[in-house]
Amino acid sequence: MTDTKTSAPAPAFLETYIREQRKKKDILLMTHIVMGYPSFDASFEIVRQMVDAGVDLMELQIPFSEPMADGPVILKANQAALDCGATVEKCFEFAQKVADSFDIPFLFMTYGNILYKYGMDAFAARMSEIGVKGAIIPDFPPEEAGDYLSAMNKYDLSAVFIFSPETSDQRMKMIDAHATGFIYCLARKGVTGKETQFSSDMGSYLARCRQFTRLPVAVGFGVKEKADIDFLVGKADIAVVGSQTIREVEQKGVDATGPFIRSLSLLV
Amino acid sequence: MKHRGYYGSFGGAFIPEILVATFDELDARFRQAKEDKGFWEEYETLMATYSCRPTPLTYAENLTRHFGGAKIYIKREDLNHTGAHKANNVMGQGLLVKKMGKKRVIAETGAGQHGVATATMAAKFGLECTIYMGEVDVLRQRPNVFWMEQLGATVVPVTDGTRILKDAINEAFRDWVTNMDTTHYVLGTACGPHPFPEMVSWFQSIIGKEARVQIMKAEGRLPSRVFACVGGGSNAMGIFQGFMDDPVELVGVEAGGQGIASGRHASRLCSEDASPGIAQGYKTYFLQNSDGQMEETHSISAGLDYVGVSPILANMRDDKKARFEYATDTEVVDALKLTMQMEGIIPALESSHAFAGAFKEVANMSKDDIIIINQSGRGDKDIFTVADAIGDPKWKEFICAKAKEYQGDISK
Numbered sequence: 001m002t003d004t005k006t007s008a009p010a011p012a013f014l015e016t017y018i019r020e021q022r023k024k025k026d027i028l029l030m031t032h033i034v035m036g037y038p039s040f041d042a043s044f045e046i047v048r049q050m051v052d053a054g055v056d057l058m059e060l061q062i063p064f065s066e067p068m069a070d071g072p073v074i075l076k077a078n079q080a081a082l083d084c085g086a087t088v089e090k091c092f093e094f095a096q097k098v099a100d101s102f103d104i105p106f107l108f109m110t111y112g113n114i115l116y117k118y119g120m121d122a123f124a125a126r127m128s129e130i131g132v133k134g135a136i137i138p139d140f141p142p143e144e145a146g147d148y149l150s151a152m153n154k155y156d157l158s159a160v161f162i163f164s165p166e167t168s169d170q171r172m173k174m175i176d177a178h179a180t181g182f183i184y185c186l187a188r189k190g191v192t193g194k195e196t197q198f199s200s201d202m203g204s205y206l207a208r209c210r211q212f213t214r215l216p217v218a219v220g221f222g223v224k225e226k227a228d229i230d231f232l233v234g235k236a237d238i239a240v241v242g243s244q245t246i247r248e249v250e251q252k253g254v255d256a257t258g259p260f261i262r263s264l265s266l267l268v
Numbered sequence: 269m270k271h272r273g274y275y276g277s278f279g280g281a282f283i284p285e286i287l288v289a290t291f292d293e294l295d296a297r298f299r300q301a302k303e304d305k306g307f308w309e310e311y312e313t314l315m316a317t318y319s320c321r322p323t324p325l326t327y328a329e330n331l332t333r334h335f336g337g338a339k340i341y342i343k344r345e346d347l348n349h350t351g352a353h354k355a356n357n358v359m360g361q362g363l364l365v366k367k368m369g370k371k372r373v374i375a376e377t378g379a380g381q382h383g384v385a386t387a388t389m390a391a392k393f394g395l396e397c398t399i400y401m402g403e404v405d406v407l408r409q410r411p412n413v414f415w416m417e418q419l420g421a422t423v424v425p426v427t428d429g430t431r432i433l434k435d436a437i438n439e440a441f442r443d444w445v446t447n448m449d450t451t452h453y454v455l456g457t458a459c460g461p462h463p464f465p466e467m468v469s470w471f472q473s474i475i476g477k478e479a480r481v482q483i484m485k486a487e488g489r490l491p492s493r494v495f496a497c498v499g500g501g502s503n504a505m506g507i508f509q510g511f512m513d514d515p516v517e518l519v520g521v522e523a524g525g526q527g528i529a530s531g532r533h534a535s536r537l538c539s540e541d542a543s544p545g546i547a548q549g550y551k552t553y554f555l556q557n558s559d560g561q562m563e564e565t566h567s568i569s570a571g572l573d574y575v576g577v578s579p580i581l582a583n584m585r586d587d588k589k590a591r592f593e594y595a596t597d598t599e600v601v602d603a604l605k606l607t608m609q610m611e612g613i614i615p616a617l618e619s620s621h622a623f624a625g626a627f628k629e630v631a632n633m634s635k636d637d638i639i640i641i642n643q644s645g646r647g648d649k650d651i652f653t654v655a656d657a658i659g660d661p662k663w664k665e666f667i668c669a670k671a672k673e674y675q676g677d678i679s680k
Binding site: 111140166168175 | 287290442448
């Protein structure tokens with residue numbers, strides 16, 4: 001069980017990095033891939049093009065057979081990666097390769113069972129060893145994250161937690177007390193990859209998120225074009241683009257990654 | 269939300285942040301209901317007037333004579349409205365839905381019994397209803413799909429993953445994280461995140477409460493053993509709860525499929541193939557590989573074809589409060605045939621696992637012993653699967669003739 005902490009954990013590498021980058025840019029861009037989809041070679045090329053196009057940080061999803069929080073696009077990518085033989089070990093090897101090759105922070109995104117089966121401490125130790133900076137585990141709310149948090153803190157890794165429009169003020173404070181790196185704010189209800197209305201309602205929700213965390217704020221779920229990112233400038237520190245990149249690659253091929261990311265960037 | 273809903277090291281609520289407030293509300297409503305005597309009375313009245321409670325406890329005289337061992341009693345959950353114990357849980361959750369003021373219900377279904385029960389409840393209570401069902405199960409349980417649709421529900425075939433029960437659960441959760449303001453998810457078994465295992469078991473405890481009173485009235489003493497099939501575990505939890513504090517051996521029978529050695533089974537508690545894991549919002553024994561990816565399961569019965577199992581039963585297994593066995597597809601069909609021919613009772617393929625498990629033991633028991641088998645549902649729904657397993661030529665002729673008739677309709 002999670003201890004009720006009276007003071008927030010010390011800033012880890014990730015938070016410091018985000019604050020430094022923000023001095024240079026109005027908003028940072030975080031992208032997402034499912035490792036091994038459509039293949040590990042293609043995944044590497046997608047990462048290369050993303051980094052080359054100026055992405056600031058990346059989520060590497062370890063595929064899971066029951067991705068409860070993911071919508072149809074990422075769900076199918078998870079299945080396809082597993083069908084093509086993606087394993088946790090291959091994902092670690094891939095993550096090590098990209099972390100060695102590119103100078104941006106990488107995070108793991110996956111579901112709790114992957115860590116639980118590997119062993120929470122062993123998993124965090126391996127992350128630390130290969131240079132992955134943190135993790136987002138959507139089915140580990142703080143109440144169920146005791147062992148996970150101990151392991152992540154032990155290796156000075158960031159445990160990113162999630163705020164949703166349904167999260168109460170009081171609960172945001174509680175979550176903030178456990179989180180490190182940044183807070184991932186869901187733009188809306190539902191699963192990944194569906195339509196999102198970027199409206200004044202979201203503006204007030206993001207203001208509420210800001211009020212209850214000491215950490216930088218990322219916004220994801222339904223962010224897919226430059227207009228969405230423009231809307232988030234001044235309201236969030238990081239825009240997260242997930243399903244849309246997978247759609248672009250599925251429709252136009254791996255080489256569409258770079259141009260797509262550049263089309264989102266404010267610097268072009 | 270606190271750290272709660274644990275049974276030993278199993279259970280919990282591994283839910284996405286977006287659902288936390290919804291679970292808090294559900295848990296609060298459930299606590300109120302559980303503490304309110306009036307709620308249980310309302311529930312019993314509903315089940316007595318709309319379903320067929322109390323369901324009878326039938327003495328299986330011919331089977332008893334046939335095996336020459338313990339006296340066999342059958343708890344007749346098949347006589348519930350809609351033909352299975354599923355109605356108990358669904359009507360109970362329906363009462364909670366009314367109190368929460370929600371207008372829509374969703375559910376997963378494997379065999380289709382839970383889907384039919386939910387569609388029935390939705391029709392009675394005036395709720396919109398969507399049922400998620402794996403594509404494989406849609407094909408093998410067509411009659412139940414037909415009834416769900418006739419009752420006004422939308423049936424969505426799930427084409428992701430292994431296309432069976434677990435995939436239907438994932439899809440129902442995906443609907444819920446989008447529509448929780450208007451919608452309640454009527455989870456069909458004693459699995460999933462807290463409070464579902466506790467809540468579903470509570471509604472199903474009506475089975476065990478009745479069975480205990482009935483056996484005491486009939487025999488003046490307790491049974492030696494109680495048998496129930498175990499898919500998610502709700503009918504087993506239901507009957508076991510009547511005998512939890514008694515010197516009664518509780519036996520859960522899992523789907524042995526084509527045999528444990530074949531790897532094609534759904535035995536989580538009695539095989540070495542399962543290990544503790546976290547999926548679908550809770551921690552229990554799952555059939556999974558060393559990476560934690562869920563494995564394909566197999567059973568002749570859609571309702572037992574599931575990778576996880578109630579965390580309450582997982583804990584009872586570890587604490588040796590219950591014993592778990594399996595029955596193979598072949599043993600199950602044999603038990604079903606024997607029960608039909610000797611007692612004129614048609615158990616569902618799921619329930620037939622409990623019969624098959626009991627039949628393996630009953631002859632070796634004393635004539636002074638009594639056993640109760642929980643017949644969780646009726647077998648009419650399985651007519652296509654059972655006809656295939658038996659290989660009845662007259663049925664095939666009928667289907668071929670019927671198909672020709674329909675083809676004529678279509679070409680006109």
